[in-house]
Amino acid sequence: MPIYFVHIAFIITALSGVPGLFLRRGSLIAQRISVAMMSAGALTGIYGALTTFFSQTSSDMVSFPWLNMGSCYTGIDTLSAFFLIPVFLMGMLGSIYGLEYWAHDRHPSNSRKLAIFWGLLVAGMALLVVSKHAMAFLLGWEIMALAAFFLVSIEDCNRESRDAGWIYLISAHIGTLALFAMFTLWKLVTGSYMLQTVAESSVSFAVMNTFFFLALTGFGLKAGIMPLHFWLPAAHATSPSHVSAMLSGVVLKMGIYGLVRWLSLFPNPPYAWGGILLVLGFVSGILGVVFALAQHDLKRLLAYHSVENIGIILMGLGIAMLGQAGNQPVITVLGLSGCLLHVWNHSFFKSLLFLCAGSVIHSTHTRQIDQMGGLSKVMPWTALFFLIGAVAICGLPPLNGFISELFIYLGLFNTIATYPGGLVAAISVIALAMIGALATACFVKVYGAVFLGLSRNNETGHFRESSIVMLLPMIILGALCIIIGLVPVLFTNILAQAVSVWSGIESVSLCNPAAVAPLSTVSLVAVVLVFVTGVIFLIVRNLNKRTPQAGTWDCGYAMPSPKMQYTASSFAHSVVSMFRWVVMPREHKPHITNVFAESATFSSHVNELVLDRLLLPLSNVVKRSSGWFHWFQQGLIQQYILYILIALFLMFCTQIPFKELFEKWFIH
């Protein structure tokens, strides 16, 4: 039954942008219709997903005819339902946010395009999550990839947007290519395109490893695992903020969904897979956060944090794979609960942070952190929600990030205690601790430089708080972060059912992370922490109602100015210089020759590790060495049609009976 709700939701959301085509450009009514359709579809979908958890019935399948393939199937189980909820939730919240952020009357040229592809993006993800058959999966995957391409390059008048869009498109299709190879191999080995567990004996070890690396490439490109993340920062930074929130919060998770679903088809994986995922996880985690620290652009910074969080999610998955390999249910449950809960958590707090960043950019019209400052006075609510997101993403108690990291830590400790050696797990613990400390450094930097202190911008007059339309999605996401942080027990049953489907452990109560992690005590401590802090804060505030105010004490300096504040770049400088060997920041320092120095400028920037230092130089080499090929490719349509004709002719030539002709002419 739930699957029909998801199908209805799929149709409504996919069509949500269509009515706009029949109304005039820049029509606000068109936007309201599309938001209403999107919300209706999303609520239907969320209802369908939630009934999956509470209906207790086994998943029902729906079949569709597919040309030359027989039938293809969709069906919903608790693991699909778990991923559906963020998809639909963000689809709805993002479109509501867009009512003011990307109002149709202020963006008449591209807002209809945005509405159509937003609907298709949500529908594509919904389809791929519920598909049980490779064809439906690939269809959903491609709808998602193409819709996301059009959303990234929505402002195609900007060169920056176009470039980001092209790089995204290329990487998305390399990923799809790997998936094509993987599914073809799957069909060869198992004889079916169905995504079902197969007997171990029918798949040889080498083939299994091929599957693993193809899946890692295909899904890893989408998820943004460290060496494959190169498309991610630019795409997330240049698109509109609610699109970035969707891309970072939800679309990346589709890569994780693919990986999680695919790995569930192998109930007895080798130990090495878990180890590889752990190593990739902590490398992505540390490098992601270090590169984030070095950024000057608010949205690029948040984009690199997605790489970090994908790393943490992968570590959870790696622990679960180690648990499966050694048949240790406790480790599997802790690892996968951490992985899945972090998927939810990241989609909530990262979307929240991107929406807050959008609110800031909407008001200040810049993405440069060093031109902001003091915004919490003019935008108090945005500042509050950004703070909630920041504390959550650093994994600090009492918010939701802590709960998922707690599961992952406990999974790692159990791994160390259970398996001999366990050196990789030990390094992962240290890496996770370091990621936590670095993330704290990064978000103190962002929060301090953007919202605290004094404004570094001269045009503070027109800065204002966003309206309730933009604040409402932030309120909902912030509330989710707080609820998961304070009472995680509410969600463990949902987690347990998803874990049970993934791991094949029949008993749901055995899969409940609350049985192995002390969640009630943690939530008690969190509530006490919040309550006591609140009470003391109120006491202090009431005791000092008329506290005198004065300027910040600047050691007696006569003329302090906002420009003298510590900037975000200088804040991060000491950490970045410790990681100089990988970040390699470029600094353009003034060269001072005279005794009385002239006015000078200083700037620094950080290149993308993979894209700018590896792929672009490499593609330049390829471009230079293959210049002769332009002789074949001159941009004439007629010429290309000729090539097609030649190709067809050559194909027909295979039908010519050369052998017979040869015998006829030369032998006789």
Place this chain on the structure above:
Amino acid sequence: MITSIIHVLLLLLMPPLLMGIINKTKAWFGGRVGASFLQPYYDIIKLMRKGMVYSTTTTWIFRIGPIVTLVALLIAGLLVPMGPFSAPVTFTGDLILFAYLFGLSRFFTTAAALDTGSAFEGMGSAREVTFACFSEPALFFVFLVLIKISGAFSLTPMLHGPMEGFSVAIAAPVVLIAIGLFIIMLAESCRIPVDDPNTHLELTMIHEVMVLDHSGPLFGVISYTAAVKLFILSTVLLHILMPFQLQSDWINWLLQIFGVMGIAVLVGVVESVMARLQMQHVPYLLVSALLFCAFGFILLVR
């Protein structure tokens, strides 16, 4: 119940005494009489009765920062056992909560410092978060060694591990993590050789410079919190330095009290005989703490 009450009383009342002992030790090394042991208590009480001045730049973050820090550290203090007694709050994985409560307090201390918009405080908080990138992993290495020794994931059995299952095999790792933890303690509670709590308004400062604009009761809270942090970390260290217990309960409590006081004397001695390190050399010290703990772990893995 009685143990919990004594635990909470010691946690709330004893910390400023450690500061008094450190100052007395330093005075003794310097050939001075020095202030009374109880001087930190007098200071805090005096601050609590004073008025406050807020900077016009600041927001509510500035006010709530010291309070979050205090509450987070007091809760962390409830997770650490004293002597052979169990901690008032103990559960599987409380060590993670312990470390992350330190992280929470760091987040709000540094954010409150940035709220003033002063370059000095920005500098202090930048250093604080930078050094945490080493001290936090090092702390986790200490915990990993204790997990290997005790096989438990909770602070009470972990810290009692060296006492209960003492053998020659764990002696070397325990010594190594004791050295590592001592360095972490000095760094986290901002003592020499990482930070100098006496030189106000120097560019060499970390902790003191972050709280330049706090005054009156909030500054009292900050001074008290600094003492609590030292007390908690020295309680952890004491378990590793003294892995034994005596028969009677009250002797064990006295052992705990005098042990922590002994660590305060040790900190005072270090402060008297050493100079503060150059700022760019501090990371080396913290990396060496990390390496001590790593070697301790490797000795146990084999």
